[in-house]
Amino acid sequence: MGVDVVVIDLIIAEIHKPCVQVLPSHRTAVSLPHLHPDWTYEMSQASSHQDLAPIRKDWVGVEFDWATFEMKADDMVAWAEACGETDQRFINAEHPDFQAHPGFTTHCMSGRVFPDNFPQIGGGFGIDGGKKVEVHAPIRAGDTLTATTTIADIFDKTGRSGTMIFIVQRMEFRNEDSELVSTVDWKMIKRAE
Numbered sequence: 171m172g173v174d175v176v177v178i179d180l181i182i183a184e185i186h187k188p189c190v191q192v193l194p195s196h197r198t199a200v201s202l203p204h205l206h207p208d209w210t211y212e213m214s215q216a217s218s219h220q221d222l223a224p225i226r227k228d229w230v231g232v233e234f235d236w237a238t239f240e241m242k243a244d245d246m247v248a249w250a251e252a253c254g255e256t257d258q259r260f261i262n263a264e265h266p267d268f269q270a271h272p273g274f275t276t277h278c279m280s281g282r283v284f285p286d287n288f289p290q291i292g293g294g295f296g297i298d299g300g301k302k303v304e305v306h307a308p309i310r311a312g313d314t315l316t317a318t319t320t321i322a323d324i325f326d327k328t329g330r331s332g333t334m335i336f337i338v339q340r341m342e343f344r345n346e347d348s349e350l351v352s353t354v355d356w357k358m359i360k361r362a363e
Contacts, residue, residue: 234285235319243311270309275352292335292360299357333362
């Protein structure tokens with residue numbers, strides 16, 4: 171194709187086989203914690219009539235999670251097939267240029283949604299506002315990727331549904347040679363109340 175960087179705006183349903191996460195020995199869980207009922211009440215009562223500038227200043231650029239993922243050929247093929255891919259580079263593990271589908275890293279989740287002590291912004295829990303994927307280099311079966319998660323942006327927009335707050339998380343994936351192979355920006359959307 172001759173394209174060095176592919177940018178795709180995607181909202182892709184998760185496939186049943188997630189990528190395998192290798193946890194450091196001091197971590198005990200991968201899944202997000204269950205929320206205490208009192209937290210649900212507090213979040214629903216939160217007010218976001220707040221100036222986002224100081225929150226942006228304090229939180230944009232903060233690294234808050236690190237994870238390692240092993241890239242397995244079967245998972246890569248399953249993902250590409252679930253996306254309807256037909257290019258043999260993505261669905262045939264025997265292809266000489268076999269690599270992960272550009273959207274593959276969107277389902278590699280590290281376990282934390284926000285940094286410790288991140289302020290409650292907006293009301294409710296928020297919804298997935300989609301993902302933007304930037305591919306920097308091919309991801310190969312057998313690679314071990316290290317991902318770093320940061321808060322990339324916090325902003326609001328007003329439209330037909332009222333004012334919404336966007337919190338953008340960025341996961342950067344690097345291979346064993348520390349080469350940046352994929353960047354995923356995930357937007358969480360919350361209603362400004």
